[in-house]
Amino acid sequence: MLFALCLIAGAWLSERTTVPSLNLSVTLLTLAVLIRSRAFPFHCWRLDLFDKASFGSAILFTAPMSGAYLCMRMVLPTEPDWALHTISVLSLATSVYAAGMALVQNDGRRFYCYLFLSHASLVLVGLEIATPIGLAGALSMWLSVGIALTGFGITMRCIEARVGRIELNRYYGLYNHMPTMAAFFLLTGLASVGFPCTIGFIAAELLTESAIAISPWIGCLVVLSTTLNGIAIMRAYFRIFTGTNHVSTIPMLSQPEEKFAIIVMALLILGGGLYPQPGVKSRYDAAIHLLDNYHRSTPHPHDTHSPESHPEAPQLQDTVSPEGPKPTPAAPSSATIH
Numbered sequence: 001m002l003f004a005l006c007l008i009a010g011a012w013l014s015e016r017t018t019v020p021s022l023n024l025s026v027t028l029l030t031l032a033v034l035i036r037s038r039a040f041p042f043h044c045w046r047l048d049l050f051d052k053a054s055f056g057s058a059i060l061f062t063a064p065m066s067g068a069y070l071c072m073r074m075v076l077p078t079e080p081d082w083a084l085h086t087i088s089v090l091s092l093a094t095s096v097y098a099a100g101m102a103l104v105q106n107d108g109r110r111f112y113c114y115l116f117l118s119h120a121s122l123v124l125v126g127l128e129i130a131t132p133i134g135l136a137g138a139l140s141m142w143l144s145v146g147i148a149l150t151g152f153g154i155t156m157r158c159i160e161a162r163v164g165r166i167e168l169n170r171y172y173g174l175y176n177h178m179p180t181m182a183a184f185f186l187l188t189g190l191a192s193v194g195f196p197c198t199i200g201f202i203a204a205e206l207l208t209e210s211a212i213a214i215s216p217w218i219g220c221l222v223v224l225s226t227t228l229n230g231i232a233i234m235r236a237y238f239r240i241f242t243g244t245n246h247v248s249t250i251p252m253l254s255q256p257e258e259k260f261a262i263i264v265m266a267l268l269i270l271g272g273g274l275y276p277q278p279g280v281k282s283r284y285d286a287a288i289h290l291l292d293n294y295h296r297s298t299p300h301p302h303d304t305h306s307p308e309s310h311p312e313a314p315q316l317q318d319t320v321s322p323e324g325p326k327p328t329p330a331a332p333s334s335a336t337i338h
Contacts, residue, residue: 032070034090050113055160058109059153062116063146068123068138088128092221095121099228103235108166111236112153118229119145119192122222126207129214135287137206140280144191144200144272151188151265155181159240162252168236171243177252182241184262189233191269193226199272202280 050058071087098118105111123145126138158181159174160166175182187198194204204226212219254262272279 034087046117047110047113050109055109055153055157058113059150059157062120063150063153065120065123065142065146068120068127068142071124071127084128084130088125091121091124091128092218092225094118095125095225096221096228099225099232102232103228105232106167106169108156108160108168108236111168111232112149112156115192115229115232116145116149116153118225119149122207122225125218125222126210129210130291131210131213132284132287132291133206133213134210135290136280136284137203137208137210139283139286140203141200141207143279143283144198144203147265147268147272148188148191148198148200151184151262151269152192154261154265155185155188158254158258159185166240168239170239172240173242173244173246174252175241177246177248178254180254180259180262182237184266185241186237187266187269189237190230191273193230193233197270197273199269199276199279201273202276206280 046062049061053061095118098114098121102111102114102118105114119141123138123142126134126141129135129138156166159178162178163172163174166172191198191200194200208219208222208226211222
């Protein structure tokens with residue numbers, strides 16, 4: 001409710017021309033982005049969603065990462081620097097905080113919630129860097145995280161349907177009963193943190209490179225967040241699939257429809273990692289388009305041949321006055337006047 005009010009009021013005030021209205025519009029739209037993106041301290045409602053709603057419905061609600069879309073369409077093109085810096089700082093802090101919380105969770109749903117929150121916050125960090133490489137990395141991570149963590153959540157939902165709600169303070173030893181699920185769990189989890197040959201590798205590389213170019217400290221925090229997420233994923237894998245021999249009186253092998261979903265998503269993850277050029281190029285083109293609409297965009301410093309890059313330069317015309325040709329400091333024209 002608060003998100004909808006902030007969004008509608010901010011969009012309405014953005015059409016006004018008075019300075020107080022525009023400042024209030026910026027504040028409300030920034031608040032709407034933070035609430036919808038579940039940035040700290042507005043993340044608690046998402047934990048309640050995963051605790052009390054069905055796992056599948058919660059995944060469908062969070063996977064599109066609509067907060068990043070709202071930021072890209074309504075905040076990035078027009079809002080001032082302080083709004084972008086506020087979102088970037090809170091998103092970076094949320095990413096590290098959520099990664100650390102995912103590492104110590106004992107409930108499977110809360111672990112997944114914090115894991116997704118950390119990755120979604122990294123997408124916002126890339127969007128606020130506002131450079132071609134940073135935006136391309138953020139858009140690529142948006143796509144890769146959406147695919148990888150959706151598959152990761154589907155795997156956890158399938159396991160939950162067989163053994164009940166997952167508790168990460170005990171070992172289940174399910175590998176012998178569902179080896180396909182174990183492999184897909186590991187594939188999707190590692191793809192989300194940028195494992196080589198997966199769709200997340202190029203996205204993580206671009207985002208980290210652009211963050212380090214802005215500030216080494218920001219780059220270190222991005223790497224720290226990704227590292228903690230990777231450790232949390234491996235901890236969950238060992239808890240669920242290793243550690244003991246699980247005894248079951250019913251078969252737990254993957255069903256045909258589950259195998260179909262696993263194969264399709266595995267192909268997307270591995271195909272995007274082994275042949276990333278089309279996806280990266282489309283994301284880079286989108287980043288250039290966004291920067292063209294950015295309110296601070298300026299001509300390229302090396303574009304010395306464009307008339308717009310030198311507005312103060314006089315325009316020379318081949319005209320002859322009655323008194324004869326006017327000498328100019330430029331090189332002499334090749335035309336000769338008789």
